[in-house]
Amino acid sequence: MDNLRKGFPVLQQYTYLNTAASGLLPEKVWEFRQDHDLDFLIQASILKEKQGEVLTEVREAVGDFFHCAPNRVALVPNFSYGFNSLLESISGDKKALLLENDYPSINWPVKSRKFETVFAKIDQNLEDNILQKIEKEKPDFFAFSIVQYINGVKLGIDFLKELKQKFPDLILIADGTQYLGTENFKFDETNIDVVISSCYKWLNGGYGNGFMLFNDDIQGKISPKHLGFGSLQGKYKAHEGNFIGKFEPGHQDTLNYGSLKVAIDVIKEKGMENIETQVKKLKNGAAQKFLEAGLIEPWIGERPDIAPLFNIKGDEKLSEKLRSEGVITSRRGDGIRVSMHYFNTEDELKLLFKLLKI
Template sequence: MDNLRKGFPVLEQYIYLNTAASGLLPEKVWEFRQGHDMDFLIQGSILKEKQGELLAKVREAVGRFFHCEPNRVALVPNFSYGFNSFLESVPADSKFLLLKDEYPSINWPVNSRNFETVFAEINETLEANIIEKLQAEKPDYFCFSIVNYIHGIKLGFDFLKKLKADFPEVSLIADGTQFCGTEDFNFDESRIDVLISSAYKWMNAGYGNGFMLFNHEIQKKISPKHLGFGSLQGKYKTHEGNFIGKFEPGHQDTLNYGSLKIAIELIEKIGISSIQQQIGHLKNLARKRFMKAEIIEKWMGEREDFSSIFNIKGDEKLFKKLRENDIIVSQRGNGLRVSMHYFNSEKDLNRLFSVLGI
């Protein structure tokens, strides 16, 4: 799969197993960004006269890729902005179910608004813990990451669909930042009410761009309040009830959102099925070796649904050793987070295994 590595110069210098921290910038996206700013330098406002057309194409690309009508796609700079905007839209007496040790950008904004909040434990009975809390506490919203940022635990879509069928009154609000771009995903079939994601990780779109996907039902339940001149600018806003415009109150950055469009087109050119297959191959190899060496939690390794993010046992000394061998990972939680994307290879993993001595 060496052809999948083309266009990522970082891979010529490092074994990059750190997409969970920051995705790489593909040459195709870099070329777009160079051209865009050159046009802005030369054309000034003439370029910006076309921004409505460009942003409509970005929205359509996101909708096409994730199987969601473009009039239900909002373009936001990152997950945190979108999630905070969402929280400003819900009634003050709402009740939330969260996961303990979840991504801080989920739990902190909820807690800061003093919503009534209950928590489910992340452990070997995660799904049962969630169901128990839903039955006992009857929250209005369940907010969660599809893939957890520390140890890569994934909530499967069969489980989420059953959850929605059994608890239809609970709105599912998902963070897709550690998931989107790793496999084919049909939003409308997922039964998730709102999916919010930054695109700088697994979609390799650079920083400053993200998106929100809404189903039809949630639009009847929340009342977004953000408004500005941008709320009525462009296709899908002025004649669609202005729902998504309330998540886009200001001027949108054509450089960053244009980068998202190019990144999606690159994924589509490679083929999301090919990407999913390569990631699946690598994560299966890694899981077997990590479990044999007993450097990941046994229950995590035995889960049916799992991602290509692993938290292996390791300290500062091992982190420095890996960096000295040009292997890039992150320190997260109580260990080292290793994450592999489609541009990684068996050779990368074998080098990691060798340095780890497993």
């Protein structure tokens, strides 16, 4: 357990249950950033001459960690940039399926374009709602969060696999920002067409870095249009049909993407299996306690595949009380969002339960 908490100084000051809002910055990432900018200060363009090598290492690290060939990994500054770029590559006469009240950075960009849009309701019949909408409306693509940002409702990877098998022509576009880093994820086994993610939450990569993972079939279904000098720079670009280059048209930031590489190294050092085990223990224990206290809706807490974030009943007064006791959470919707990651402990949850009087 000490190894999982090592390298996060903020844990000495707070009970941090707010990864769903912002992940912690590991010491090793901070050290890399300090060294990088010192090198830039004294080397200037000499440092940037190594940009291609650095970005190749990041791309390969992301691909290796998420089981996706590096020539199908695009590096983008955040989810929203990547998602909007992707939408620009889909013709406006297509029909989109979205989830009601999904993350605004998913639903707003789709609704702002010319796509015909239909919605599936998020409730105890979520999976059936999705299937019925697809069968009735026959959308061309389905864009969704794997984990809902407000209440933690999660679409299971097995369900998504089955969905693609049943509707092979449906393009699945997944936001992994509230999911990736909580459990092992093998992209090429999921049948998802595109996964896009920012990395400042559960991957602890800091801000300004993200990525897109593409399956083998997607290139013939979309037509990316962005181009720039950066589109042909570096390995896996010029000689690979320039597909991922169309999502990387400009100069890439070695500071932020290099931070992601170090963050992945930190996760691998701690062990993804250890991380997944700890997250599972914490989320299951929290779900049971919240259910018993009536702080979350039963249909959410009793789902077979839950995420480590919950929206519990509570007002601004309770939120302020938690903060005064050093317990960091977020106000979301009508409640208080509590999220736990691998560096949290059962003792920290006991403190939370004590303050909630449950």
